Amino acid sequence: MREGLIWLDETSIENFGRNFIDCEIKDQKSILDKVAFAKNEKSKEEIFFSNIRNLVITGYFSSEVGISDLGYKGNQPNVWDGVPDDVMQAHGFSYEKDWKYDFVNPMTRNDVAEWDENGNLISIK
Numbered sequence: 001m002r003e004g005l006i007w008l009d010e011t012s013i014e015n016f017g018r019n020f021i022d023c024e025i026k027d028q029k030s031i032l033d034k035v036a037f038a039k040n041e042k043s044k045e046e047i048f049f050s051n052i053r054n055l056v057i058t059g060y061f062s063s064e065v066g067i068s069d070l071g072y073k074g075n076q077p078n079v080w081d082g083v084p085d086d087v088m089q090a091h092g093f094s095y096e097k098d099w100k101y102d103f104v105n106p107m108t109r110n111d112v113a114e115w116d117e118n119g120n121l122i123s124i125k
Helices: 004-016 024-036 044-061 063-071 085-090
Strands: 113-115 121-124
Touching: 004 024, 004 044, 024 044, 024 113
Parallel strands: none
Antiparallel strands: 113 121
16 A cells, blocks of 8 residues: 555656646546556555555445445345235145235334343233
8 A cells, every 4th residue: 555655646646746736637547547457457646546546445335334325225024925925826736725925924024033041032012
């Protein structure tokens, strides 16, 4: 990282006579455009830029704002009534008539469970 930042400043001083951060945006962009789109064999500068870009993107999309921007809701319970009847019939299958929610009851999916000190389920409120 340090070497990449030094490279940015050196290139900026060489081309524009000032540190990267003090350059105009168009000048900064002209430097970064040369390393932003790496070829098959990456130079040190291209690897630096790629790492910085990945860190920024990871930081943004793991922040509250980035997650909100994605519209990510996380794992949320929903009601699934199984495979639709027409699909089951097309493959020669069917559910039993008295099929019930054996594993997840959608009516109690938001209830909070309680366990004893041994980890045994004792009640669902």
